[in-house]
Amino acid sequence: MDILVAQQINKRFEKHQALTDINIAIPEGSIYGLLGPNGAGKTTFIRIINQILGQDSGTIHLSGELLNPKHIKMIGYLPEERGLYKKMKVGEQAIYLAMLKGLSRSDAFSQLKQWFEKFEIGNWWDRKVEELSKGMQQKVQFIVTILHKPKLLIFDEPFSGFDPINANLLKSEIINLRNEGATIIFSTHNMSSVEEICDRIALINQSKVILEGKVSDIKNNHRTNLYQIEFQPKSTTFENTFPENFKIIGRKETLMGQQLTIRIDKEQNTTELLEYVMNHARLLQFQEVVPSMNDIFIKTVNNSSNRNKNGQN
Amino acid sequence: MDKIRLIIAREYLTRVKKKSFLIMTILGPILMAALMIAPIYISTISSEEKTVGIVDESGFFTAGFEDTKAVKFKTLNLEIDDAKKNYNQLGVDLILYIPQPSYTFPHHIILFSTKQPGMNVESYIRNSINNDLRQLRLKKEGIAPDIIEKIKSSIEVNTVKLKEDGTEEEQMAARDLILGLVAGIAIYFFIFMYGAMVMRGVIEEKTNRIIEVLVSSVKPFQLMMGKIVGVALVGLTQFLLWVVLTLTLVMGAQFAFKDQLAELQTDNIQNVSQTMGANNPTEMTFENSAAIEALDAISTINFPVIIGGFLFYFLFGYLLYSALFAAVGSAVDNETDTQQFMLPLTVPLILSIMLAQNIASDPDGPLSFWLSTIPFTSPIAMMIRIPFGVPVWQLALSMFLVILGFIAATWFAAKIYRTGILMYGKKPTYKEIWKWFRH
Numbered sequence: 001m002d003i004l005v006a007q008q009i010n011k012r013f014e015k016h017q018a019l020t021d022i023n024i025a026i027p028e029g030s031i032y033g034l035l036g037p038n039g040a041g042k043t044t045f046i047r048i049i050n051q052i053l054g055q056d057s058g059t060i061h062l063s064g065e066l067l068n069p070k071h072i073k074m075i076g077y078l079p080e081e082r083g084l085y086k087k088m089k090v091g092e093q094a095i096y097l098a099m100l101k102g103l104s105r106s107d108a109f110s111q112l113k114q115w116f117e118k119f120e121i122g123n124w125w126d127r128k129v130e131e132l133s134k135g136m137q138q139k140v141q142f143i144v145t146i147l148h149k150p151k152l153l154i155f156d157e158p159f160s161g162f163d164p165i166n167a168n169l170l171k172s173e174i175i176n177l178r179n180e181g182a183t184i185i186f187s188t189h190n191m192s193s194v195e196e197i198c199d200r201i202a203l204i205n206q207s208k209v210i211l212e213g214k215v216s217d218i219k220n221n222h223r224t225n226l227y228q229i230e231f232q233p234k235s236t237t238f239e240n241t242f243p244e245n246f247k248i249i250g251r252k253e254t255l256m257g258q259q260l261t262i263r264i265d266k267e268q269n270t271t272e273l274l275e276y277v278m279n280h281a282r283l284l285q286f287q288e289v290v291p292s293m294n295d296i297f298i299k300t301v302n303n304s305s306n307r308n309k310n311g312q313n
Numbered sequence: 314m315d316k317i318r319l320i321i322a323r324e325y326l327t328r329v330k331k332k333s334f335l336i337m338t339i340l341g342p343i344l345m346a347a348l349m350i351a352p353i354y355i356s357t358i359s360s361e362e363k364t365v366g367i368v369d370e371s372g373f374f375t376a377g378f379e380d381t382k383a384v385k386f387k388t389l390n391l392e393i394d395d396a397k398k399n400y401n402q403l404g405v406d407l408i409l410y411i412p413q414p415s416y417t418f419p420h421h422i423i424l425f426s427t428k429q430p431g432m433n434v435e436s437y438i439r440n441s442i443n444n445d446l447r448q449l450r451l452k453k454e455g456i457a458p459d460i461i462e463k464i465k466s467s468i469e470v471n472t473v474k475l476k477e478d479g480t481e482e483e484q485m486a487a488r489d490l491i492l493g494l495v496a497g498i499a500i501y502f503f504i505f506m507y508g509a510m511v512m513r514g515v516i517e518e519k520t521n522r523i524i525e526v527l528v529s530s531v532k533p534f535q536l537m538m539g540k541i542v543g544v545a546l547v548g549l550t551q552f553l554l555w556v557v558l559t560l561t562l563v564m565g566a567q568f569a570f571k572d573q574l575a576e577l578q579t580d581n582i583q584n585v586s587q588t589m590g591a592n593n594p595t596e597m598t599f600e601n602s603a604a605i606e607a608l609d610a611i612s613t614i615n616f617p618v619i620i621g622g623f624l625f626y627f628l629f630g631y632l633l634y635s636a637l638f639a640a641v642g643s644a645v646d647n648e649t650d651t652q653q654f655m656l657p658l659t660v661p662l663i664l665s666i667m668l669a670q671n672i673a674s675d676p677d678g679p680l681s682f683w684l685s686t687i688p689f690t691s692p693i694a695m696m697i698r699i700p701f702g703v704p705v706w707q708l709a710l711s712m713f714l715v716i717l718g719f720i721a722a723t724w725f726a727a728k729i730y731r732t733g734i735l736m737y738g739k740k741p742t743y744k745e746i747w748k749w750f751r752h
Binding site for chain 2: 077083086
């Protein structure tokens with residue numbers, strides 16, 4: 001079942017079209033990545049889900065209901081532009097923000113205490129926010145976002161500004177939350193994090209969704225049939241007798257020996273290649289060159305931008 | 314509604330708990346007292362004693378000048394040219410030169426001085442000469458000195474307002490003027506002080522980047538209204554504390570100096586009875602009559618109306634302006650960028666203060682009416698008029714319009730605020746802000 005269904009969402013600011021006919025369905029209990037370059041419209045879409053902005057046309061359903069103010073309690077949102085009141089005490093502020101989400105003071109207090117202990121910032125409860133390090137402030141922001149146990153969590157560029165240790169902590173907490181049943185929307189242009197944790201993605205560029213689907217499917221569709229082999233040749237004539245139907249498109253000296261990048265046609269299998277290498281060299285490594293999400297991202301964005309440009313000309 | 318209450322509570326408590334609030338609360342009454350005492354003190358130090366040397370070629374006046382506290386006279390038996398040459402050795406501050414008259418009486422008189430003589434000295438000399446000349450002329454016409462003495466008069470005019478229900482109310486223009494000006498200026502300061510507080514609060518939330526976290530939980534309008542109401546409560550609390558503190562100070566002083574006060578009172582009574590016993594009651598000493606008048610003036614102030622009016626116009630003037638201040642805060646990223654947008658807000662406020670004198674000198678005139686009716690100027694202008702008495706319908710109209718103005722300003726500001734808080738970077742132009750409003 002889909003927790004969030006957006007249909008034909010359009011949004012325009014003055015001279016700038018922010019979203020064009022956005023259709024996105026987010027399955028319950030998934031981690032959904034919203035990808036796209038800066039200014040693509042990700043934040044606008046997220047703000048519409050949070051009812052900070054209104055769409056010009058289209059509908060959004062949350063848990064089968066048309067989006068309405070009651071849903072605010074169901075959503076936890078960590079914006080890209082996030083901060084805290086500097087002069088306010090940490091605990092007091094966390095309670096205030098939790099109460100704004102609808103928690104009672106006593107609930108907020110007891111739950112916050114637990115989370116503060118878990119994230120090892122319990123001693124900072126009575127300190128002012130400005131005394132905290134940036135990492136600690138981010139922990140506080142994260143706790144406040146998830147405290148009211150929202151069914152839908154939205155993180156806009158969550159890892160920006162996090163050090164690697166905190167980023168890992170955050171990652172594992174996000175996966176925990178998903179395992180406990182929450183759905184997570186994730187906006188980022190940091191592709192490595194997408195590969196690690198996202199189940200599905202939508203790639204937004206220039207206000208449109210240009211790619212959508214399961215991460216594994218997308219990667220499959222973008223296979224390039226490139227393989228890398230690393231080996232120590234037994235004779236200097238290794239390449240001379242190389243089977244002609246394998247195209248060598250790159251070569252590199254490595255610490256241990258040589259590395260070749262080879263293109264294989266779809267019909268061929270890798271057995272013939274491996275046999276040849278095993279006969280003529282000592283095989284060190286053999287792997288398929290799988291495009292990273294980063295490559296797919298750049299390729300797709302460039303393609304669609306070019307198409308748009310050509311279309312305009 | 315619960316959320317607005319939470320916001321109000323936070324805005325109120327964080328400000329009231331600040332050290333600066335405590336300091337202002339304690340310093341406020343002291344500063345106000347200082348503000349009242351300072352002009353009196355300054356006037357005493359500026360009126361140092363001046364010595365005027367007289368060179369009278371006409372021979373009419375040398376006997377006619379009476380020494381006062383501030384001005385002492387000294388006849389110089391010198392030619393004017395010698396007097397001017399020896400100015401520094403003579404030990405006088407000014408030289409009054411009365412030349413030989415070409416006709417019967419001198420009419421062209423010169424005051425020589427290295428420094429500005431000051432208005433007080435000049436006008437004293439002028440009055441004194443005019444007085445003497447008048448007497449001289451009267452004498453010359455053959456009028457006996459005792460008649461001249463008799464026609465001297467000292468009249469005071471009291472204005473009494475006839476009210477519609479037939480009762481009479483004594484008007485005290487000076488008292489009403491001071492009261493109106495003080496109340497008007499206080500409102501001016503309060504609007505600026507607390508309006509700027511709202512604006513800074515909005516900018517703080519923007520620069521802290523907490524705003525988006527907040528508006529994902531509450532509506533921008535709730536956030537804005539919560540802030541405005543929270544700061545209003547801070548203002549009222551401060552005002553209340555000032556009143557309490559001032560009263561405590563005054564009562565404390567009365568208690569501490571009660572012996573001296575009692576002495577002073579018996580003195581006064583004695584003086585009064587003495588003057589009553591004297592055959593000429595108008596010769597009552599000036600200080601005594603002033604003291605009695607002041608007491609009388611204060612006891613007849615219509616405190617409920619003035620304090621009620623003050624609270625009303627403070628509250629709604631503040632509400633109207635603070636909504637606009639909030640809009641300005643939402644449009645910019647930092648305080649230095651506010652200047653341009655503050656200007657249209659400060660102009661009506663400064664205008665009403667600049668025209669305060671005109672309002673007070675003709676409280677029922679058309680200028681006063683319009684300024685006290687238009688919501689942007691009425692909080693200050695009406696406050697200046699209230700002590701003089703304002704027709705009920707005008708007061709009602711002004712109050713109605715200022716409430717309406719507040720609602721309109723809030724509606725207008727909310728639309729700008731809603732968009733402005735999410736805008737970072739370039740300072741917007743008026744045109745862009747207008748688009749936000751239209752959006």
